Amino acid sequence: MKRLAVLVLSLVLCFSMCIPAWGYTVPQTDGEAVADYASLLEYDEAKALEEKIDQIKSEYSYDVVIHTTSANISYEESQDYIDDFCSNNGYGADDPDSGIVFVYFEAGGLYGIKEIGLGTRVYDGEDLESLDTVVGSILSSYDYYGAFDKYVDEVYAYLKSSPVAKELKKSDEETSFIPLEPYNPLSPGAEGLQPNRGESVVDDADLLTSFEEQLLVSKIEEIIEQYSYDVVIHTTPTAGNAPSVEAYADDFYDYNGYGYGGNYDGMAFVLVMDSRDYYTSTHGKGIDVFNDSVINYLGDTIVNDLSNGDYYDAFAAYLNEVERYLYEYANGIVGDEYYDYYGYDDPSGEYNSGSKIEDILVKELGILAFAVVVAGIAVYIMKRRMNTAVAKREANAYIKKDSVNIGYQKDTFLYDTVTKRAKPKNNSSGGSSRPSGGGGFSGGSRTHTSSSGRTHGGGGGKF
Amino acid sequence: MELMTFKCPNCGGNILFDSTGQQFRCESCDSVFAKEQLEEYEQMLKKSEAPSEYVWEQETEREQVVTGSVSYICEYCGAEIVGDETTAATECVYCGSPVIMNKKLSGIDKPDYVIPFKLTKEDAKTALKNFYNKKPLLPKEFKDENRIEKISGVYVPFWLFDCGVDANIVYDATRVRTWSDSRYIYTKTSHFAVARGGSMEFERIPADGSSKMEDRYMDAIEPFDYSEMQEFAPAYLSGYLADKYDVQASACEPHVNERVNASTNETFRSTVKGYATVIPKSQSVNIRSGKAKYALLPVWMLTTRYKDKPYTFAMNGQTGKLVGELPVDKGKVIKWMLGIAAAAFAVGQIFLFLN
Structure with a gap:
């Protein structure tokens, strides 16, 4: 019995030690920017890349990591490998530095790019894809240094143009608005609300x-x-x-x-x-x-x-x-x-009608006034017809036909005066005139450009 | 060499020459003008600010002509009416007081023209009855048949005025344009001086030559159709009364001048088009070669006294146009007002009920 237990235990122990070794080993780096485990680069090539990467780091606090490995990885496992690589080396969501990791699998000619920390803010899916294609085409010609160099250049160029990266660049202090979710400043024409929208x-x-x-x-x-x-x-x-x-x-x-x-x-x-x-x-x-x-x-x-x-x-x-x-x-x-x-x-509450009785009284008075006015007008008309003798003030009927000759006609411009008055603005709360929105006469909106x-x-x- | 000082069209202040700007500027209101503008403006104003003159011919003496064998002079109002045997009158046509005709040959100054009666007494009576109809405020004694029977045909003396008119009028006119941006509403007012000068002629403006006949009545039955006017002959008068004129032509002139002036202004004003506002600034209206002719024009008349006031009905004996003043029965006024008010009130209630 005891022997069986030992056997099982040792087997289990073996297994637990072996499992990580299945297929691949994820190395632990020393935080170096270029971890060229597959030895695809010369010493000075790696150095040149590291210098560029240092430049980016100092300007944008942005990590760029390049890792090559000759481990034999299948396509399905490559994602896991990259994840593990990141977590083994502390490149994860907890890492306050933002950055991007590029892993190249020499054996299968595969590669993957992963954003770390807040790096997901900088790149969106499409941009990552465009990076892919740029780099991929060069890698296939086995110009590793050229490919990685181009990659680093692309990253740098992108950081320069990205408005969010500007944010990373300019403030050493913590920015005051910690975004709740990642956002997509450049995704065109999405219908409806965005998937990463915050709370209402x-x-x-x-x-x-x-x-x-x-x-x-x-x-x-x-x-x-x-x-x-x-x-x-x-x-x-x-x-x-x-x-x-x-x-x-x-x-x-x-x-x-x-x-x-x-x-x-x-x-x-x-x-x-x-x-x-x-x-x-x-x-x-x-x-x-x-x-x-x-x-x-x-x-x-x-x-x-x-x-x-x-x-x-x-x-x-x-x-x-x-x-x-x-x-x-x-x-x-x-x-x-x-x-x-x-x-x-x-x-x-302007249109609150008030008590019913007051209402009716007002209406009755209105009708009374109306009746009096109508009667007044009717009698006035009757009276007027009683006296039609009115003196004539003009002699238009006696103008001799065709005798009118206005020979001198002159219209002379003298001067202009221009006045202006401010458009009425709503300046008290509740009850005063309501401006009309959208394209109405009350005019436009001042706009400004935000960050x-x-x-x-x-x-x-x-x- | 005349010293020319210009007056500012805007405020009337002095215009000075601004040598820095090479233009003319008003020293009070700072408006700026071109020389041509100021010259034209001066010219226009000069013409239109001359005082108006009305020149009428002097009247000539007229001969008397015998037209009637009876006459009366009304004790109450002083009217002198001439008639013949067939035209007995028991009331003064002008004031309605009782009169007695004197048998005596009498005449009037010879008129130049006459328009003979065209409409008969029956026509006049019918017209009068129609006039009384549908006058709910009329006291009922007016409609009495006996009264209507007393209507008389009278030749009323008129002066007929011909004249020519020369006029110069200057208007202040403006055109207005408004536009707005997001903050203000702008109004631009362009000021113009508009001058009109010319002449026109009037003929046979009638003014009644009897002081007993109120001018407004005669004005109201105008116009007469002058194409049917005849040279005077005493025969036209038989069967009708005739009024001797007692108002000289010159006394009518002010009323005629007023009418001529008004018509001239209206005619000239009608040529000023395309402005937002037009206000006459100054005018000079001169009447020249004015002469007056004396004519007898036919009028059917009836004057009724009511509560010691005369109310006259007059109908143009040629065209049938009629005019009249009727008294208003106060009692009836009140009755009608109440009646209509009650009806309107009822209608209003129904309306209210339905809503």
């Missing part, structure tokens, strides 16, 4: 109960479905080191995958508690529908609630107005027609 309500300042959040989220979902337009409400205790509330809001929107459709139509409403700022950032269609005067109006509508700490009320009113403007824009309705047409709940390179509109204020 991001309440970092903890101003809302979860129930209130849920209500707002449902409302936003309705808006998204009805109008193909994205809305996000975000509260935060601080905007950190963002240069302005505008920049903070724009970037929040851009870097968290908000926006519907290829133009990323939508808006973000941001509340910053320490500076007591509120700000709406619009994008795509949002810039047209919510022009400057509407943005002002939205602010005016909710500023009192914000000041009083009624945050849910403010956000709910905000969403109501947003929906209403989207509806009008979609249906070509201008001004207050919307109230009657849609049976809309009016937040300012992502995209165009935003919007505006805000203090509460």
Whole structure:
């Protein structure tokens, strides 16, 4: 019995030691940038590559790793090998440095590229593919140094042009907005919302109960479905080191995958508690529908609630107005027609009808006035017909035919005067004239370019 | 060498020559003009600021002609009416007071023209009845048949004025253009000086030569068709009354001048087109070669006294155009107002109920 147990145990031990050895061994490097285990490069070639890689590291804090191996790997196993290589050497999601790993399997002529750390932010699928093809074609001619050199150049060039990499480059300090999810700044014409979109309500300042959040989220979902337009409400205790509330809001929107459709139509409403700022950032269609005067109006509508700490009320009113403007824009309705047409709940209570009796009294008085006026007019007409003797003030009937000769006619221009008056702006909250959105006469939206390179509109204020 | 100082078309201030800009500038309002503009403007204004003159011919003496064998002078209003045996009148046609005809040969100044009566007494009565119809506020004694019977045919004296007119008028006119950008609404007003000068002629403007006949009545039954006007002959008058004129032509002139001026302005104004606003700035209207002729024009008349006030009905004896003043029965006014108000109120209630 004892002998059997020992045998089994040793077998198990053997197995457990052997399993990793099946097919391949994943080496542990010393953190070197070029781990040329397959000896495909000369010493100086590797050195040249490492110098370039060091340059990239110092400029962008971005790791580039090149690893070659002669291990005999099948296609199915290559992905695992790469993953293992990364985890063995500490190149993983926990690694704060971002970077990219290139592994070449000499035996099968396979290679793979993996992003590490935050590297997934820099490259998207397509770009990785384009790297593949560039490098792949050179590798097949066995010019390893040429291939890797080209690879490093491509990475460097890409970092220079990528707006996110610029972010990595410029700030040594921590950037204030840790993105929640990776984003795709360059993917064209995706229909609908993006797969990596953040939450509809991001309440970092903890101003809302979860129930209130849920209500707002449902409302936003309705808006998204009805109008193909994205809305996000975000509260935060601080905007950190963002240069302005505008920049903070724009970037929040851009870097968290908000926006519907290829133009990323939508808006973000941001509340910053320490500076007591509120700000709406619009994008795509949002810039047209919510022009400057509407943005002002939205602010005016909710500023009192914000000041009083009624945050849910403010956000709910905000969403109501947003929906209403989207509806009008979609249906070509201008001004207050919307109230009657849609049976809309009016937040300012203007149309509250009051008591029934007062109503009727007013109407009766109106009819009485009408009756008196009608009677007055009728009698006046009767009276007028009683006296038709009216002196003539002119002698047109006695102008001798063809005797009129106005020989001297001269129109002389003298001078011009130009005056201008400012267009009426809505400047009190609730009850005063509502600006029309989207392409209406009340005019345009000022836009600016945010750090992502995209165009935003919007505006805000203090509460 | 005349010293020319220009006046600013905008504010009336002095225009100075600005040698740096080589242009003419107003010292008060800073407006800038070209020399031609200022010269033209001066010229226009000069013509139109001359005082208006109205020149009428002097009247000549007229001979008397005997036309009637009876006459009356109304004690109440002073009207002098001449008739013949067939035209007995018991009331003054102008004021409705009772009169007594004197048998005596009498005449009037010889008129130049006459338009004979075309419509008969029956025509006049019918017209009068129609006039009374559908006048719900009329006191009922007016419609009495006896009253209607008293309607009389009278030849009313008129002065007929011919004249020529020379006029120069200057208007301030503007054209307005508006546009806007995202922040402002702009309004550009272009100012023009519009001058019109020329002449026109009027013929046979009638003004009634009887002080007893209110001008407004006679104005209201105009126009007469002058194509049927005849040289005067006493025979036309038989069977009708005739009024001796007591208003000289010269006394009518102010009213005629007013009408001529108004017509001239209207005619000239109608040639100013294409502007947003047109305001006359100055005008000079001169009447020349004005002369007046004396004519008798036919009128069917009836004056009724009601509550001590005369109310006259007059019908153009040639064209049938009629005019009249009728008193308003206050009682009836109130009744009608209440009635209509009640009906309108009821209609309003139904409307309210339905909504």
